[in-house]
Amino acid sequence: MAPLPSGSEKPMLLADAPAAPRIAVVGATGAVGGTLLELIEDRRLPYRRLHLVASARSAGRTIRVDGHDHQVAELDRFDFRSVDVAFFCAGAEVSREWVPVAVARGALVVDSTSAFRTAPGTPLVVTELAAELLDARPAGGVIAVPGAAAVPVVRVVRDVERRWGLRRIVVSTYQGASDAGHAGIEELQDGSRTVLQDPQATPVSAVFSPPLAFNVLPRIGETLEDGSTRQERELAEEIRTVLGLPGLDVTATCVRVPVVGGQGAAVWVECREAVDRGELVALLRALPGVTVHDSPGAPTPADLDDPDRVHVGRIRVAATASDGFWLWLATDNLRVGGALDAVRIVEEVLARGTL
Template structure:
């Protein structure tokens, strides 16, 4: 049980508790033993009145429209950008520190954008905005690797192709992929009328995530550039990305090309990556081993394989990474931020 009477333990609220990331947050709070003296579950009005269990105790879900944040020290927000834009200011005005899992505040100069394995020092002080932003689900595993490479070799450029799962759109995305796949198998001649994915994601790949920008890139692709620069403190870092949705239920993958300032030795690179916090490099066992979303055995680690130094350019290499987007890419990063805040006495 992580419910305690210790007055130094935070009073927690989870906004978006009924969603995919909210469910994962609850699981991680239980598994990691995050201590709290009160927990409140919050969602939209349509979910109000339902019950969810935390540490074996049933809690009612409150409507965010009516919820009073005055009794909350730490609020996790994962209910979508519009909800964060509307309700986060109310939470911070009531005195809560917010960990927000949307794009709403990521580029705000008064809001730290945090991956604890990279820039936890930003959590030593309460942010001026009252908000700590959780980065994009594909940015988080990428910067965890780029940080180590930058410190050893210096990064000149990263070219990334992402292969992002349906769960990036939460429960509705997963349900539509399953329904569309069944419908396509039963009636292959019919076009499935997708709502979450257009065209349908069933047996398909879609090279567009989020809306198109005037540059021709999508907002998802721009996020990865801007967020990587901010997290790593490298304002001129060159990151260019193509983000693709694939018919995978859960687990994002990325093919990453990195050009460095210094010459790279493959054996040294493999050991460098393997020494990073919570990273598994499958190449350590065999250069022919690699992770996939269906085969990773630990959803709480970044999985790396296919590490290849370019024989024609020893200052460049490829790697393949796989990370659980609901844990590594969202809920786990948020919980680790909370753990750091508590450990540092920032709340």
């Protein structure tokens, strides 16, 4: 497909242009899928056809995008032959089963789940760091988006590695309910109401166990044999992969906190040389899509002035070891490392003409 207009000007909406791709969003009714549809509209991602796909639960529902009503199709009955680009955000299990089908039918898949992030031959792409990975269409037909916990970290430490070298990264995440999708959001909201009405009541605990309302859960998802969780292991692996540093010492603790949206991360970075704080702040300020809050206040997920950026605060070079420093990162998990990174990948693919 020929390259479409790119650059600082947003591309024109090309709903009827033959060069624009036919796009499917698998998981269109979910938290990430809904954000994707907003971004497709807001960023005027060009498309010729837009297919919204979900499970039988939502099939037939109507969702308005770009002023047009779109009926949700059922994945089991959907024909990927009518698609050039398929966004997948319906969970890893769905991706494992259906991404190969979509690829076999000719679609280029941009997968926001964990299913293909460490698959050999699948580019794991953060466009701000390595858009050149999109110079050619991947042989396997799949481009993976790193997770919402990994993207903010890699975006701030990649240039730190180039300047001072990296010895170790320790990440502690504070992840809200939206990270667990619509069901997580609803359970936190219902549980909070339940406890506010009756402090002795036990809220429903289907998504989060124990209940998340008025609580902090020190573990997210499946626990592995060494006591870490799969998410912590995957987060470390994604950071190594995107940075291209397979031997880097990365360790993580992922914690669930009772907020609906957004996430925070406290990140300890240990370098190979002493770090000058002034130079570090200047380096972070120069990063694209990063806002530095170098003041006593720090960014919080609830008040991000621009949810498409990574917000950095609490920059502290250690008094006892000047080769190490702390950062606090606040992001909108549905956008950064979620829908926004997926849309940017397609924008880059279209600009490069590598569809």
